[in-house]
Amino acid sequence: MIKGSKIGNRxxxxxxxxxxxxxVVVVACQAAPxxxxxxxxxxxxxxxxxxxxxxxxxxKALHGPSQVNAATIAVEEINKAGGVNVGGVKRQLELxxxxxxxxxxxxxxxxxxxxxxxxxxxxFIIGANRSEANIACLxxxxxxxxxxxxTGSSTVKPCELVNENYDRYKYWFKLGSVDTMKACPILxxxxxxxxxxxxxxxxGIKPKDIRVAYLVENSMWTSxxxxxxxxxxxxxxxxxxxxxxxxxxxxxxxxxLTAIRDKGAHIILGGAGGSVSVVIPKMITExxxxxxxGGISGQVASYEHxxxxxxxxxxxxxxxxIDFNTMPGYYQRFGDYPINTACTYDCIxxxxxxxxxxxxxxxxxxxxxxxxxxxxxxxxxxxxxxxxEKVAHHVLFGPTTATAxxxxxxxxxxxxxxxxxxxxxGDQVWANLKSKGYKEVxxxxxMTSYWKGKS
Amino acid sequence: xxxxxxxNGLVYGGIIAILAIGFSLVFGAAKIxxxxxxxxxxxxxxxxxxxxxxxxIPYLLAGAIxxxxxxxxxxxxxxxxxxxxxxxxxxVMLVTVGLAxxxxxxxxxxxxxxxxxxxxxxxxxxxxxxxxxxxxxMLAFSVAVLILYGTWLMLTRTKVGVAxxxxxxxxxxxxxxxxxxxxLCLIAVxxxxxLAGFAAVAVAPIFPIxxxxxxxxxxxxxxxxVLGGLESVWGSVVGAFIxxxxxxxxxxxxxxxxxxxxxFSLAAxxxxxxxxxxGLFGIVFEEERL
Numbered sequence: 196m197i198k199g200s201k202i203g204n205r206x207x208x209x210x211x212x213x214x215x216x217x218x219v220v221v222v223a224c225q226a227a228p229x230x231x232x233x234x235x236x237x238x239x240x241x242x243x244x245x246x247x248x249x250x251x252x253x254x255k256a257l258h259g260p261s262q263v264n265a266a267t268i269a270v271e272e273i274n275k276a277g278g279v280n281v282g283g284v285k286r287q288l289e290l291x292x293x294x295x296x297x298x299x300x301x302x303x304x305x306x307x308x309x310x311x312x313x314x315x316x317x318x319f320i321i322g323a324n325r326s327e328a329n330i331a332c333l334x335x336x337x338x339x340x341x342x343x344x345x346t347g348s349s350t351v352k353p354c355e356l357v358n359e360n361y362d363r364y365k366y367w368f369k370l371g372s373v374d375t376m377k378a379c380p381i382l383x384x385x386x387x388x389x390x391x392x393x394x395x396x397x398x399g400i401k402p403k404d405i406r407v408a409y410l411v412e413n414s415m416w417t418s419x420x421x422x423x424x425x426x427x428x429x430x431x432x433x434x435x436x437x438x439x440x441x442x443x444x445x446x447x448x449x450x451x452l453t454a455i456r457d458k459g460a461h462i463i464l465g466g467a468g469g470s471v472s473v474v475i476p477k478m479i480t481e482x483x484x485x486x487x488x489g490g491i492s493g494q495v496a497s498y499e500h501x502x503x504x505x506x507x508x509x510x511x512x513x514x515x516x517i518d519f520n521t522m523p524g525y526y527q528r529f530g531d532y533p534i535n536t537a538c539t540y541d542c543i544x545x546x547x548x549x550x551x552x553x554x555x556x557x558x559x560x561x562x563x564x565x566x567x568x569x570x571x572x573x574x575x576x577x578x579x580x581x582x583x584e585k586v587a588h589h590v591l592f593g594p595t596t597a598t599a600x601x602x603x604x605x606x607x608x609x610x611x612x613x614x615x616x617x618x619x620x621g622d623q624v625w626a627n628l629k630s631k632g633y634k635e636v637x638x639x640x641x642m643t644s645y646w647k648g649k650s
Numbered sequence: 651x652x653x654x655x656x657x658n659g660l661v662y663g664g665i666i667a668i669l670a671i672g673f674s675l676v677f678g679a680a681k682i683x684x685x686x687x688x689x690x691x692x693x694x695x696x697x698x699x700x701x702x703x704x705x706x707i708p709y710l711l712a713g714a715i716x717x718x719x720x721x722x723x724x725x726x727x728x729x730x731x732x733x734x735x736x737x738x739x740x741x742v743m744l745v746t747v748g749l750a751x752x753x754x755x756x757x758x759x760x761x762x763x764x765x766x767x768x769x770x771x772x773x774x775x776x777x778x779x780x781x782x783x784x785x786x787x788m789l790a791f792s793v794a795v796l797i798l799y800g801t802w803l804m805l806t807r808t809k810v811g812v813a814x815x816x817x818x819x820x821x822x823x824x825x826x827x828x829x830x831x832x833x834l835c836l837i838a839v840x841x842x843x844x845l846a847g848f849a850a851v852a853v854a855p856i857f858p859i860x861x862x863x864x865x866x867x868x869x870x871x872x873x874x875x876v877l878g879g880l881e882s883v884w885g886s887v888v889g890a891f892i893x894x895x896x897x898x899x900x901x902x903x904x905x906x907x908x909x910x911x912x913x914f915s916l917a918a919x920x921x922x923x924x925x926x927x928x929g930l931f932g933i934v935f936e937e938e939r940l
Contacts, residue, residue: 253763254762255758255759255762255763256762256763256764257764298763299763412909413908413909437906438906439901439906439908440906440907440908440909441901441908441909442908442909442911442912444862444865444866445908445909446853446856446857446858446866446867447662447665447856447857449658449661449662449783449784449787450654450655450658450662450897450898450901450902450908451901451908453654453658453781453782453902454651454654454901454902456782457651457654470765470857470858470860470863472765473765473767473858474856474857474858477767477856478784481770481773481774481775481784481786482775482782482783482784483775483782484782499764499765500765502766502767503764503765503766503767503858503859504767505767505768505769505770505855506769
């Protein structure tokens with residue numbers, strides 16, 4: 196062996212040992228809790244460590260900022276009132292947000308979650324929008340035993356995992372969105388109960404003569420929508436004239452709308468989340484297609500949608516988990532209306548109440564209290580399905596729990612048009628529910644003038 | 651239904667043709683497969699949006715600014731990234747894809763992934779043989795026709811245009827004849843980027859503007875260019891209209907399969923290439939085009 200390389204090897208080893216020692220020192224400093232003398236803990240002036248809540252969402256899309264904004268309102272309200280009572284000690288809340296970029300890359304989402312868990316060392320996590328990212332990140336949060344309240348992804352797989360392997364996945368709770376399999380039939384029936392009498396009153400066309408077209412983007416999440424619509428149409432005696440499925444990124448739906456117009460449709464039931472969700476209302480308004488249009492699309496309730504369509508989405512209806520009337524001042528402060536993911540407002544309060552009931556932020560104790568949640572919030576009354584259910588820890592949907600709302604753009608405001616205090620297909624349980632900001636549905640004037648006296 | 655297919659196909663084909671013309675021009679003249687072409691179009695669309703909504707500038711002036719931005723962007727990108735490697739088409743292809751993604755990410759950072767829109771300067775619709783077409787679509791189609799005619803005039807009636815055509819025919823001989831190839835490639839790139847800007851100005855009030863909008867038209871315009879015959883400007887226009895009609899026909903004839911319009915148009919392209927591999931107007935032997 197050459198002498199020089201021996202010296203080089205020894206130097207290299209020494210350097211590695213030094214780096215390793217430095218790392219140990221750094222990690223030890225990070226891990227060591229700030230020491231607080233016992234006498235100081237009873238003094239009111241001592242600042243208690245804040246409870247960190249991580250907001251996980253795509254900050255370059257609509258969903259992320261909506262999550263942060265709503266959570267900020269909740270945190271400010273709670274902190275102003277003194278904070279969270281943790282075993283007799285008041286602690287303030289602190290929000291930490293990370294950009295999951297989940298719509299672009301799931302790997303970005305997992306990296307963001309790692310940052311929340313290791314760099315920011317949060318106590319609780321709220322957020323989740325894309326199902327693939329949700330499922331991938333669930334493994335990380337389960338490993339770390341961090342409580343995570345989901346706010347947007349449609350998959351129920353995480354909830355099924357809670358039931359299948361409770362000890363590992365019990366920290367997951369799905370507060371948003373509501374179970375779309377249960378909600379969509381009710382919401383579809385709700386809009387028809389609201390609009391069919393209006394059409395008859397303004398045009399003279401009876402429900403049995405109404406023709407419906409489906410215009411849904413071709414995506415996985417919409418595949419069940421048309422099935423739901425198909426199950427509801429016979430109950431109202433409506434005729435379906437066809438199904439059109441443009442690509443989510445379609446930039447022109449002229450042909451589809453022309454064909455729908457030729458078929459004489461009065462109502463278009465939609466479902467779009469891609470850029471086609473902007474194109475459709477623009478073209479309906481431009482071409483004055485005489486239809487009542489709307490569907491399941493989370494971002495339609497956002498003021499960004501109004502701006503992107505240059506106001507052409509007037510009369511378009513959609514659904515939302517949040518009744519924006521329960522968050523007064525939101526638009527004035529943030530320049531937008533809360534969309535589905537603003538259920539983080541309820542997430543914060545649900546966490547607060549569970550921590551206060553358990554007297555600790557220990558996740559195993561808090562989980563037990565979260566399972567007993569019964570909180571009246573912006574999304575309705577929040578309760579979770581029990582761990583024994585196949586879909587466990589899922590927010591319950593119903594007239595006495597989380598309900599979801601239907602909104603319609605009227606003069607630049609996404610007014611709530613349902614719940615409207617009317618029964619659904621004769622079922623009176625929904626008749627007791629009416630949004631305090633309820634406004635009657637409006638029909639496009641070009642629709643009423645076209646169809647008046649015709650069928 | 652036939653009338654609906656005809657009218658809608660014409661309008662949609664015209665919109666694709668605007669984008670295909672510029673792409674075909676720069677490939678024909680400079681042999682550059684510029685995958686950042688639709689990124690210039692996207693940058694111009696965002697310029698229209700920002701200038702109109704933030705500065706309140708009228709649409710026509712905003713359009714002129716957007717076209718200027720697209721031209722400057724195209725020229726800078728060519729000079730800095732493409733000129734040195736233009737002999738290697740594969741390298742140019744990869745670099746331009748990277749450029750497009752870079753522009754996309756910059757716009758995402760600044761504007762996020764949200765959709766934006768511009769209010770149409772011409773509101774309303776007109777009825778043509780029972781089919782309703784919006785005025786903005788008619789305007790886009792008219793712009794496409796004007797651009798096509800203007801490009802033909804430029805290529806056949808101006809010194810610069812004839813020189814660009816000469817380069818497209820044979821770059822070496824053109825160089826030997828004293829034509830400044832580098833300078834004319836630069837001009838061709840500028841014209842191509844300007845055409846992308848024109849396309850953006852025409853469609854900004856129709857299409858949603860977002861930081862990934864460069865990807866959607868790239869496939870269809872590539873198909874139009876290949877179908878028409880590489881290096882043939884006329885061919886790319888004809889290819890654009892053929893694909894436009896095919897896509898529109900799919901929507902009318904197969905409503906539940908409207909999302910397959912792209913697949914059907916590409917299948918039509920493959921079918922035509924199977925019969926005529928060089929494209930509709932592509933050259934097999936050296937002969938005059940245009």
